[in-house]
Amino acid sequence: MFNKKKKEEEAVVENQATEETKENNSTENTENEATVNEAAEELSAEDKLKQEVAELNDKYLRLFAEFDNFKRRTQKERVELLQTAGKDVVVSLLPVLDDFERALKATENTTEVAPVREGIVLVQTKLKSILNQKGLKEIESINTEFNTDLHEAITQIPSPTEEQKGKVIDELEKGYTLNDKVVRFAKVVVGA
Known part of the structure; x- marks a missing residue:
């Protein structure tokens, strides 16, 4: 137990x-x-x-x-x-080039100046129209105040009247703007 x-x-x-x-x-x-x-x-x-x-x-x-x-x-x-970049402008100018070639051919056989002049004026008008469509504009210069932002003074001459002092008297080369930006200044003669 x-x-x-x-x-x-x-x-x-x-x-x-x-x-x-x-x-x-x-x-x-x-x-x-x-x-x-x-x-x-x-x-x-x-x-x-x-x-x-x-x-x-x-x-x-x-x-x-x-x-x-x-x-x-x-x-x-x-x-x-x-x-x-210039392709668009060049293509639009080709018809003007064609017109100049036709005008040159037409001058070979003509003795009259008036029709040739008329043709050249038409071609110039067409060219200006195309360039205006692309944004190119002429700068108006004659009888305007001289502006260094738009004009390039080539020379100064005595002004014929008192009111033409400091104004553009003559334009030697036109100025142009492209879409409101100056691409070429106008070459001008300024009254002193």
Whole structure:
């Protein structure tokens, strides 16, 4: 009986030890799992950061390449535009060139000056009309105040009347504006 009791006590102690071991193991497992989870979270956070950096770097490289392509494309377009900038004007002037050739052919067989002059006036009118359509305008100079923004004084002469002092008396070469910007100053004689 004594052995039986002792065995029962040992069994109870063993059960308690087993339960304590299980509890300790359970606590240790929970702690280990928490540590593993924390480490996994740290690794996953680090991986997330690395992935985010890689994505941002990729976006940056793509944007840089796109901008570089844009610069090349606009530079190429600019060069092409400069090469063909006058195409529109030249094409519109071709009929005037044809008219001059016809006028030259007509002068070979004619002895009268009046019809030739009339033809040249028509060609000049056509040329002026085309240039006006493109934005070219003559600068009116004679009997206007001398303006350094529009005129270039070649010389000064004594003015015939008092009211012509400081005004343009004669025009040696016409001035022109293209879309309200001076492309050639009028060469003029100013009254002093």
